[in-house]
Amino acid sequence: MIEAVGITKRFPGLIANDRISFAVRPGEIHAIVGENGAGKSTLMKILAGLYEPDEGEIRLRGQPVRLRGPRHAAQLGIGMVHQHFMLIPRFTVTENVVLGSEPGSAARLDLVAARARVRELAQRYHLDIDPDAPVARLSVGQQQRVEILKVLYRGAEVLILDEPTAVLVPQEVEELFHHLRELRKQGKTVLFISHKLDEVLAIADRITVLRRGRVVGTLEAREATKPRLAEMMVGRPVLFDLEKPPAGDAAEGGPLLELADVTCREGTRTVLERVSLSVRPGEIYAIAGVEGNGQAELVQVITGLRVPDEGHIRLLGADATRWSVERRRAAGMAVIHEDRHRQALVLPMSIWENALLGRHRHRRWRRGPFFRPATIRSHVAREVARYDVRTPSLDVPVASLSGGNQQKLVLARELSQAPRIIVAAQPTRGLDVGAIEFVWGQLLEARARGLGVLLISADLEEILALADRIGVIARGRLVGELARSEATAEVLGRMMLAGGEAS
Ligand SMILES: Nc1ncnc2c1ncn2[C@@H]1O[C@H](COP(=O)(O)OP(=O)(O)OP(=O)(O)O)[C@@H](O)[C@H]1O
Numbered sequence: 001m002i003e004a005v006g007i008t009k010r011f012p013g014l015i016a017n018d019r020i021s022f023a024v025r026p027g028e029i030h031a032i033v034g035e036n037g038a039g040k041s042t043l044m045k046i047l048a049g050l051y052e053p054d055e056g057e058i059r060l061r062g063q064p065v066r067l068r069g070p071r072h073a074a075q076l077g078i079g080m081v082h083q084h085f086m087l088i089p090r091f092t093v094t095e096n097v098v099l100g101s102e103p104g105s106a107a108r109l110d111l112v113a114a115r116a117r118v119r120e121l122a123q124r125y126h127l128d129i130d131p132d133a134p135v136a137r138l139s140v141g142q143q144q145r146v147e148i149l150k151v152l153y154r155g156a157e158v159l160i161l162d163e164p165t166a167v168l169v170p171q172e173v174e175e176l177f178h179h180l181r182e183l184r185k186q187g188k189t190v191l192f193i194s195h196k197l198d199e200v201l202a203i204a205d206r207i208t209v210l211r212r213g214r215v216v217g218t219l220e221a222r223e224a225t226k227p228r229l230a231e232m233m234v235g236r237p238v239l240f241d242l243e244k245p246p247a248g249d250a251a252e253g254g255p256l257l258e259l260a261d262v263t264c265r266e267g268t269r270t271v272l273e274r275v276s277l278s279v280r281p282g283e284i285y286a287i288a289g290v291e292g293n294g295q296a297e298l299v300q301v302i303t304g305l306r307v308p309d310e311g312h313i314r315l316l317g318a319d320a321t322r323w324s325v326e327r328r329r330a331a332g333m334a335v336i337h338e339d340r341h342r343q344a345l346v347l348p349m350s351i352w353e354n355a356l357l358g359r360h361r362h363r364r365w366r367r368g369p370f371f372r373p374a375t376i377r378s379h380v381a382r383e384v385a386r387y388d389v390r391t392p393s394l395d396v397p398v399a400s401l402s403g404g405n406q407q408k409l410v411l412a413r414e415l416s417q418a419p420r421i422i423v424a425a426q427p428t429r430g431l432d433v434g435a436i437e438f439v440w441g442q443l444l445e446a447r448a449r450g451l452g453v454l455l456i457s458a459d460l461e462e463i464l465a466l467a468d469r470i471g472v473i474a475r476g477r478l479v480g481e482l483a484r485s486e487a488t489a490e491v492l493g494r495m496m497l498a499g500g501e502a503s
């Protein structure tokens with residue numbers, strides 16, 4: 001159906017795609033896997049007409065094509081579903097789907113006809129969605145369906161999805177897969193990227209593995225196993241079960257972080273209701289829950305981005321309820337924000353500048369009013385190497401790093417400043433298996449050294465691998481607290497859902 005033949009794409013200082021050749025059969029679900037920075041997104045952008053390759057050719061149904069841009073690709077039946085949704089919240093589903101697809105003056109289009117067509121498409125592909133609903137009111141999973149509809153509306157035969165499951169909760173992933181199978185049944189071809197090998201094995205017909213810009217191979221999914229894929233990706237065997245060292249001296253000293261009856265309101269809605277918890281030295285306390293149940297607000301009050309309406313926060317024994325972000329940092333709190341684009345990184349700035357964010361005033365980096373560039377650069381270079389942030393230099397803008405490498409940079413910065421307590425929200429989202437192994441190892445090591453970790457994760461596997469204690473959050477309330485020994489995925493899942501219904 002669609003084929004890459006010897007595709008090469010260079011960026012200043014590196015080759016993102018190096019003579020890539022692979023073929024996608026009509027009507028198959030084809031997964032692309034590979035480490036962070038392997039060149040997956042670049043390749044998909046080339047196939048969707050967003051980048052032009054430096055060398056090589058794309059064939060569509062056997063015919064060489066030169067894509068002149070995403071619009072041209074869409075005309076030829078290739079559509080990309082973007083990871084960062086490009087929807088306008090105030091508009092309805094129909095308006096969003098139609099937006100931009102009608103050229104010129106035809107933009108004053110026939111909304112009635114469009115609406116009927118959207119409804120028809122949604123029905124045909126069993127994408128359960130109301131054409132008249134404003135997008136602002138949709139869940140993340142539903143917004144993704146709108147993006148898929150948008151691509152189908154433009155007549156896509158080949159759908160490209162870059163990490164579509166990264167933003168979804170498990171039930172939504174199931175629903176998405178259901179939709180993808182439906183699309184396949186009706187003859188569409190699907191290309192998608194994921195770091196979650198279990199998902200890939202569950203949904204793909206064939207899998208192409210990239211490593212450092214090159215194709216390692218294409219496998220039939222039924223011949224593939226998780227360890228085999230991981231080894232092809234990384235070039236060495238990957239351990240999936242890491243050993244959890246015994247906890248540090250947990251009893252020593254008081255809690256590092258305490259929340260007492262913290263309540264937050266937004267208008268008339270209570271987004272956090274009397275949340276109390278404590279994180280002790282040498283323990284990982286995990287918050288489990290379906291996303292959107294107060295986790296974001298919880299991180300905001302803990303890190304100082306928001307003042308609670310009621311209740312108190314104590315940091316290392318002191319009342320920190322009204323402390324600024326900077327003061328909490330100075331006291332030893334490191335934060336891994338979930339939304340790295342909005343809260344953790346300044347995309348147009350260079351790697352070394354980003355590595356210094358939030359602690360640029362530190363004595364170590366300055367001599368009087370001046371920065372000490374050599375000291376800074378050697379420090380940043382060391383961290384970048386340790387965290388395996390793949391980049392041609394420290395001077396490139398962070399925007400040019402792959403998603404996973406941006407995340408690794410945030411982790412390197414936050415964990416390298418000798419914190420006492422780490423607040424980690426979705427720390428491994430978007431990371432490849434090797435990087436997850438490394439980050440989990442870092443968090444466990446921090447715990448062994450007596451640090452406290454508050455882990456907020458939508459990934460139950462991650463929670464079960466790391467946590468000593470687990471609090472379950474639903475509708476802004478902690479509906480239960482378990483020791484690791486009492487927790488299983490089933491128990492947690494039940495509590496997450498039951499707690500949501502109860503109120
Ligand atoms: N616009 C750009 N300018 C410069 N370099 C870029 C640009 N886009 C990507 N790169 C580089 O190309 C390489 C491949 O990036 P790409 O985004 O394709 O990786 P990826 O496989 O999608 O990784 P991830 O799993 O982290 O998303 C990376 O080293 C990245 O830094």
Ligand SMILES: [Mg+2]
Nearest residue numbers: 040041402403
């Ligand atoms: Mg990518």
